[in-house]
Amino acid sequence: MTFSTFFVILPAGIFESSGADKISPTPKNFSRVFTILNRRAVFPVIFTRVKALWPERKGFHLVRNSTGNEYIFLHLLTPAEIIVNRETVHAREGACILYNKFDYQEFFSAECPLLHDYFHLSGNLDEYMKKLNLRYGVIYYPQNSESVTLLIQQIEQETLKKNEFYKELCALKLKELLILIARSVHTDRQTVTVDSQTYNRFLKLRKEIHNEFYRPFTVDSMAAMVNLSPSRFYSIYKSIFGISPKRDYLNIRIEHAKTLLQQRKYSVAQVASMAGYTNPYHFIRQFKEVVGMTPGKYLKFFGSNNSSEQ
DSSP states (O other): OOOOOOOOOTTTTTOOOGGGGGGOOOOGHHEEEEEEHHHHSOEEEEEEEEEEEEOOOOOOOOEEEOOOSSSEEEEEEEEEEEETEEEEEOTTTTEEEOOOOOEEEEOOOOOSOEEEEEEEEOOHHHHHHHHOOOOOTTBBBSSOOHHHHHHHHHHHHHHOOOOOHHHHHHHHHHHHHHHHHHHHHTSSSOOOOHHHHHHHHHHHHHHHHTTTTTSSOOOOHHHHHHOOHHHHHHHHHHEEEHHOOHHHHHHHHHHHHHHHHHTTSHHHHHHHHTTOOHHHHHHHHHHHHHHHSSSHHHHHHHHHHOOOOO
């Protein structure tokens, strides 16, 4: 018989802590040790609502006199007006804001349909927000807006699937998201200056992509639509919207596919065709890449988690 030896490295003082955490370093107490480590590593939060890439109509206006006993996080993928300290602030694409408990919340989308990520959660973020030098009710612009959306998509899927330790994993992803925002505070964001006419041309283009998402848009074809070279177009598009044109087009396409699936009137193959895919397997692969699950699984999860209100 062969015996294996393994070692566990624990933080200094884990067995010398006082009060309820005081334990002896015996094998039968290892489970308590890991419980303490987990409690120290992940702050207790519970996500109550999570939506990634959520669309609303042009003119959407949300007013919440109090956020209640919850934090609410908002990430814009299209421009919107946010009320901050009783003043209307024009927020660009990529803007993030975290509302404290019992805060006033108001924002609206006046110039185009709204696309955004959001989540509600309970718990206590005060200590961690202070550690990162972040403030509630302040608009931040993370350098990588796509990463914010990706993390919220992952949190959304974890809350839907509810696999073992999903709460701990969601809390870790929340920490990563807040760190991304904190890193951007003292980092200058490289932007491309554009005039109002060019900006409006890009807004019009993006609206056309939303309206005709089934068309096979490419960087070259989109650049031609605004009379720019592909390289110049790419730089301006990413500067304005905080995401590459190719990725944005994919997200728009899949978001419309999600809406079609939610109607529960069409098969996966029919939705693939309606979204402009000639190959349903290509559609399934890209859907899973964006959403985190296949269209078929999404239908099942949406059927049991169809609460869409903010």
